[in-house]
Amino acid sequence: MRRAVTAAAAALLLPAALTACGGDGTQQRAGGPVEILMWHGQEDTSAKSIERLVATYNQTHTDVKVQITSGGVTADGMLPKITAALTSDAHPDIAYLYGSWAPNIARNPKTADLTPYIKDPAVKWDDFWAGERATVTVGGKVIGFPAVVDNMVVLYNKKLLAKAGLEPPSKDWTWDDFRAMSKRATDAQKGVFGTTWPISGGEEAVWGLWPLVWQAGGEILTADNKKAAFNSEAGRRSLDLLRAMAVDDKSVYLDSSPAEKGQKLFESGRLAFFLSGPWVLPDLQAAGVDYGVVQLPGTAGNHETISGPDTWTVFEHDERRVKASAAFLAWLTAPEQQLQWMKDTGSLPIRASISQQPGYGDYLKKYPGIDVISGNLANAKRVRPPTTSYPRISSFVADAIARTLLGRADAKSALDEAAAKTDAALAVPGS
Amino acid sequence: MTSTATALSRASRHTTPPDRRKLADNITGWTFAGPATLIILGFSLVPMAWALALSFTDSDLMSPGRNVGLENYRALVADPVFHQALRNTALLLFLYLPASLVAGLAVAVLLNRKVRGIGFYRTCFLVPYVASATAAGLLMGYIFDRDFGLFNGMLVKLGLPAQGLLSSPSQAMLVLTVIFFWTRFGFSVVIYLAALQEISKEVVEAAAIDGAGRWATFRHVIVPSVRHMTVFLAVWGMIDVLQFFDLVMTTTKGGPANATVTIVYYVWQLAFTYFTAGYGAAVAYVLFAGTLVLIVAGLLLARRKGAMR
């Protein structure tokens, strides 16, 4: 109802307003600015930053008007919303969506194909990191622009390590170092743990395992994405490391909450190590933690990490709006705007040329440790398999991880069981 | 509900000619009941039909699914997570329902007396009923944390071994049951309290004069007099349990190792995490049919028992 009233009011007022500005008084028709809607799904400082950027865009561009709202949820809750919206043709033009959803989202006929637009040399598509480009390209179709890229690093509490008589980890530290130091730092009496691992059953429990598997020479699925490969020797070794830490050493706080208690514990000085990404840096600074950043512990000199690119996915209403969306996203993801966004939010550069921007040094200074995370992008070599079944597979592996870390199963049998379920899920045609 | 039929048969005592009366009753009846039922049925029948159709497809809600016939329902038989969700939900049902009825009545009896400050106690018991899932999840996540929670802290102080609680696959569902009980139990107390206040003192005192002990009075006077409310609470509680979702979302997200996945939570995961909405719809329909059978059976049983008295 309210919307109807607003629409009626807008219909009455807009023509007058636009005529005054010399427009022809019609929206969405050739000649007038194309209006597009974006759901940003950002929180707090990031939301404010993106809103400022959009305001700047609207001031400097007359052909496209971008309307922006959060979408009513944070990024985690975006999937049900976009699903409902797509079913009802109520979808925005642009939405902030996790890269892991891309293979499924791309199946929707309303997902736009930006392939012709990214070929424009002004977009400098190749300037984006390869992993990001791969994520938004599904079956040869480009469904959006890279939005945010991150990767997994280890954050450590300097004070806790010093108290335990430990030197901060060097960048070539190993799995054994990680285990031994975590054990040393654990003090059950005082409620201090070496590190934490989520066991709540979602992807948050799973994605940290993959870099270990990759480092040990394993893969998640076979090359044709038809069968599980994570139950290899590499997989077993990786999960067994975590098991030994959680079960034998009792140096891991097992986090069963979706509220991410792990971060809270790290901030309150209860965790020596915390596997996370750049997004926690602003929080850590606010909490006044004396932290350091180091790349993941490696095995045989391999320190591979995982990165989870998020996307600005574009949905179709009509061709003009798709074109406008592409034009706006090309602007938003250009180095100048990105540097501003990075300074505001502590995000990582999503394209190579940003580091040549004049203000890049200020950004590095503002977020101590960001240089390490940024440099760690080079260790992000592989992505999670782009199959529509990945969310399901992730739930099988999450189950295996939880049971192993709780001492209910050994790494090998838990992974074998997850692999059997994975094979069955992948055997379903069309997946 | 149980006496709808009797109420209906009694309702038509009148003096006007039967046909006109009937027509008038039909018109008034529908005018009174129409708007409320129209809203409810309108918002459920259409979505239900949609979901039924969905359950025969392999739709992911992204692309138009293919028709797979009864394949989804067949897949249920062999799905271990579905079995676990069934077990989890059944556990919740069998623990929560009797507990809320027994404890609800017991506390209501305790509160149904004239003791100084009884109003204060009553308030204390009712207060958790207002807690939203967000608030309850947040608070209880702290209290029942394995390593830092107040509950384990207390156990340790008492010299008892700390428990796995929300981190333990064998205890997490029990803890959720306790939390659920905490938020809902006040409601049973209120309902029973209301019922108890209806029992006339004379009846209770007459029983006492007849030499009935306290327990006998409770068993033969109080329990039968609140029977109607017990049926009501059982139906209500069952609906509540079978729709148990929010707390799972705010405390454990179904973990650890699927220990707290309930059927509706599984439906949600299937539709919005795993992109298998067609299958999720089949699970929802099995839940719907199962509950309907349970409730109808329960009501019939209650009616037969009532008739025998």
Place this chain on the structure above:
Amino acid sequence: MRRRRLPSGWHLVLAPMSLVTVLPFVWMVLSSLMTQAELNRFPPPIWPDAVDLGGYQRVLEGSDFPRWFLNSVLVSGAIVVAQVVLCGMAGYAFARIRFVGSRLVLVLVIATALIPFQLTVIPTFLIFNKVGLTDTLGALIVPQLSSAVGIYLMTSFFQSFPKELEEAGRIDGCSRFAVFFRVVLPVAKPALAALAVITFITAWNDLFWPLVVINSEAKYTVQVGLTTFQGQHRADWPAVMAGTVLTTLPVLGVFLFGQRRFIQALTGAVKG
């Protein structure tokens, strides 16, 4: 009877039990008054060293809380009024008037309470989008204008309602409507109050549907606001707790205020 003059025995039973049930709430309030440093001690202390209102200040300044609050009041209020009227009327009809299809419809209505909304949320959204109500407060109100639970409760109540009153009215020559509004409703006030309290609590605490159907921050309810606020201020626990207190207080107030009436009211709905 004399035994009851010596209440101490019951206090020994009741006091610890009620303490356990309210403890989480007490702690919620206490921790909302702590400083961040205090709450960062893990496990957090029971008592704050000193009362600190910083959490409340940050909630009220850092978010659109008053707005969300107003939205929740509007939505819950509208739902309460609608349900009291509509479910009251329907309950009366199902209990007292014999009309074609009444039993079938009543069973159907109650059966709808068993449908998992987690599934039907998509088609429901579709319907609301068709009529242009998505992202409006109207979308939060309309589906709850009436409820199966409310109809069930009211039907139970009116089944036990003394018939004599109505019959007296009827003999005076009043129509059904007149009897309902002049005779029945005033006497049913406590039962309607009970329905109002239950409905208010349910509506106020509803989270799932608002999360799906509301897109813009100006239309958040307190529950949606609290959820996003928790997401955003993971580190600021006093503020999160303060937000939780603020969302819980109104509903607590309504409940405490309506408590006596509530019990009275349900007393009527008991017999059958």
